[in-house]
Amino acid sequence: MTPGIRSRDEGMSGAPQRVVIIGAGQAGGQAAYSLRLGGFAGGITLVGDEAAPPYQRPPLSKAYLKGELEAERLFLKPLEYYAEHDIALITGDAATAISLGDHAVTLASGRTLAWDKLVIATGARPRKLALPGADLQGVSELRTLADVDRIRRAAIAGARLVVVGAGYIGLEAAAVGAQLGMKVTVLEAMPQVLSRVAGPEIGAFYTRIHREAGTDVRLGVRIDGFEGIGTVSGVRLADGEIVPADFVLVGVGVLPNLELALEAGLVCGNGIVVDEAMRTSHRHVFAAGDVAWRPLVHYGREGRLESVHNAIEGGKLAAAAILGMPPPQVEAPWFWSDQFDLKLQTVGLWTGADQTVVRGDPGTRAFSVFYLKEGRVIAVDAVNSPPEFVVGKKLVAAKAKVAPGELVDKSISMKDIGARASG
Amino acid sequence: MPKITYVDASGTERTVEGKTGMTVMETAIKHNVPGIDADCGGACACATCHVYVDPAFGDKVGKPSAMEQSMLDFAENVRETSRLSCQIKIRDDLDGLRVTTPESQH
Ligand SMILES: Cc1cc2nc3c(=O)[nH]c(=O)nc-3n(C[C@H](O)[C@H](O)[C@H](O)COP(=O)(O)OP(=O)(O)OC[C@H]3O[C@@H](n4cnc5c(N)ncnc54)[C@H](O)[C@@H]3O)c2cc1C
Ligand code: FES
Numbered sequence: 001m002t003p004g005i006r007s008r009d010e011g012m013s014g015a016p017q018r019v020v021i022i023g024a025g026q027a028g029g030q031a032a033y034s035l036r037l038g039g040f041a042g043g044i045t046l047v048g049d050e051a052a053p054p055y056q057r058p059p060l061s062k063a064y065l066k067g068e069l070e071a072e073r074l075f076l077k078p079l080e081y082y083a084e085h086d087i088a089l090i091t092g093d094a095a096t097a098i099s100l101g102d103h104a105v106t107l108a109s110g111r112t113l114a115w116d117k118l119v120i121a122t123g124a125r126p127r128k129l130a131l132p133g134a135d136l137q138g139v140s141e142l143r144t145l146a147d148v149d150r151i152r153r154a155a156i157a158g159a160r161l162v163v164v165g166a167g168y169i170g171l172e173a174a175a176v177g178a179q180l181g182m183k184v185t186v187l188e189a190m191p192q193v194l195s196r197v198a199g200p201e202i203g204a205f206y207t208r209i210h211r212e213a214g215t216d217v218r219l220g221v222r223i224d225g226f227e228g229i230g231t232v233s234g235v236r237l238a239d240g241e242i243v244p245a246d247f248v249l250v251g252v253g254v255l256p257n258l259e260l261a262l263e264a265g266l267v268c269g270n271g272i273v274v275d276e277a278m279r280t281s282h283r284h285v286f287a288a289g290d291v292a293w294r295p296l297v298h299y300g301r302e303g304r305l306e307s308v309h310n311a312i313e314g315g316k317l318a319a320a321a322i323l324g325m326p327p328p329q330v331e332a333p334w335f336w337s338d339q340f341d342l343k344l345q346t347v348g349l350w351t352g353a354d355q356t357v358v359r360g361d362p363g364t365r366a367f368s369v370f371y372l373k374e375g376r377v378i379a380v381d382a383v384n385s386p387p388e389f390v391v392g393k394k395l396v397a398a399k400a401k402v403a404p405g406e407l408v409d410k411s412i413s414m415k416d417i418g419a420r421a422s423g
Numbered sequence: 424m425p426k427i428t429y430v431d432a433s434g435t436e437r438t439v440e441g442k443t444g445m446t447v448m449e450t451a452i453k454h455n456v457p458g459i460d461a462d463c464g465g466a467c468a469c470a471t472c473h474v475y476v477d478p479a480f481g482d483k484v485g486k487p488s489a490m491e492q493s494m495l496d497f498a499e500n501v502r503e504t505s506r507l508s509c510q511i512k513i514r515d516d517l518d519g520l521r522v523t524t525p526e527s528q529h
Contacts, residue, residue: 056464073445074464078453309469312462329529336468343490345468386490390470390497415497 017042020115024048027289028121030315049094061172098264124254124290133226154247157181166193170251271304288314345389348379387414425518448509458524465509471528477521
């Protein structure tokens with residue numbers, strides 16, 4: 001059977017299926033592309049509330065923030081692609097309700113879209129700080145092209161940038177700010193940077209790197225609110241100190257955009273609950289990307305991931321399930337972060353590790369951290385060390401046992417470590 | 424404008440106009456040339472933009488950086504002529520460049 005024939009509607013009048021995808025981002029776009037690539041012959045409608053067609057977000061806190069790229073270079077596909085592949089792309093319109101009974105989606109514009117299969121890929125939104133002054137001008141999150149265009153107007157040499165929250169996005173923006181000649185302060189509530197996503201060795205390293213670049217990294221600080229009349233002029237700390245600011249970037253995590261799914265009656269936790277095929281509690285409805293609460297097959301538990309890889313993989317899995325095709329291989333989760341001249345490549349999830357092994361010398365700006373649990377590699381953070389990352393991917397996927405003594409020994413190549421590892 | 428030719432694993436050729444400063448990967452995406460996934464969008468982090476550079480252009484295109492080389496060292500089906508296309512910036516003297524995409528990027 002050709003994929004085209006296989007994708008015809010399951011019985012209902014023989015008409016091709018209509019797939020509606022809510023959220024025109026990395027996961028939603030991928031679901032549409034993979035459906036067409038897999039030979040899907042039915043209708044595809046991709047609805048997004050942003051003005052732009054699906055685009056990549058990683059450069060928003062990196063090259064694009066620095067002003068090195070035009071917006072068009074972020075688009076996942078050129079605009080012509082959608083017409084050429086018969087994908088109805090609706091931008092600037094939001095889905096406001098899902099009816100599972102009628103198989104319909106209502107849009108803010110009043111339109112109604114009927115579907116046979118629905119993919120929810122609504123992503124996540126930045127968590128807002130419920131503090132006085134949080135809505136002053138000059139206090140911003142960083143999620144969308146529109147956010148960055150606003151931030152860039154403030155990114156002038158000499159201006160004071162205060163970054164609240166030392167996660168990847170905050171630190172990447174802090175690095176760009178320092179490189180643009182801004183006076184940068186990073187305020188973090190935890191005693192370490194990147195505490196949610198990496199171990200203390202990585203945290204200590206990046207704290208040093210940012211301090212060496214002239215950034216004032218302040219750990220374990222509580223903020224009380226934002227000062228200013230109309231426009232922000234400073235950040236008030238719990239001890240009363242005011243950190244002066246011309247611009248404040250808040251990067252304190254995200255919340256999944258799951259309200260639509262919840263109101264429709266789909267099972268949700270800290271994300272829309274899906275199975276290994278990205279299927280929700282309704283068998284014709286799928287969810288993918290930042291919004292999905294999915295089985296983490298390498299860890300025997302479930303969770304919500306926020307990464308490009310997770311969005312692409314989820315989009316591909318949902319498309320495969322709709323097409324009735326074999327699913328693509330599920331990889332161990334991976335991620336990267338660019339700060340200054342440093343590329344951090346991460347594979348796996350380090351929480352639960354009972355041992356960490358550092359390979360290489362952080363002083364050389366090229367080293368990696370292996371996270372082990374009961375002797376098995378569960379995650380790797382590799383700074384300017386692609387071999388550790390690439391082999392680490394295989395080790396994590398195989399839950400391989402590796403002797404810590406071999407990992408610390410740089411005279412043993414990663415190729416050899418990979419070959420010797422026992423699954 | 425420099426022309427770039429992409430040859431897929433089955434031998435099908437597609438020639439498109441490149442733009443100076445854009446990468447060979449971005450040019451493929453912009454022109455819907457299949458065979459290049461580019462999952463990381465050009466961050467040299469995923470190796471799903473692997474191509475083989477026509478040996479006639481080997482010298483002009485140049486050698487990969489240390490970072491790129493170590494990503495390539497661990498990619499599938501690597502050859503002498505392998506490059507990550509997101510790391511090749513188009514220049515006028517690369518007019519006529521031919522690259523071949525591998526059977527699969529994963
Ligand atoms: C600044 C920044 C830097 C990042 N850097 C990296 C990195 O280096 N590496 C990495 O792996 N990951 C990175 N990420 C994470 C990665 O970009 C996300 O995980 C990924 O974009 C998630 O894809 P998604 O499709 O689930 O969500 P999104 O890409 O956010 O797309 C969801 C879309 O749905 C829209 N939407 C929401 N509700 C509705 C509705 N009701 N109707 C219509 N549309 C709706 C949203 O507006 C959005 O456009 C970064 C993220 C950001 C913000
Ligand atoms: S696009 Fe990821 S390495 Fe080239």
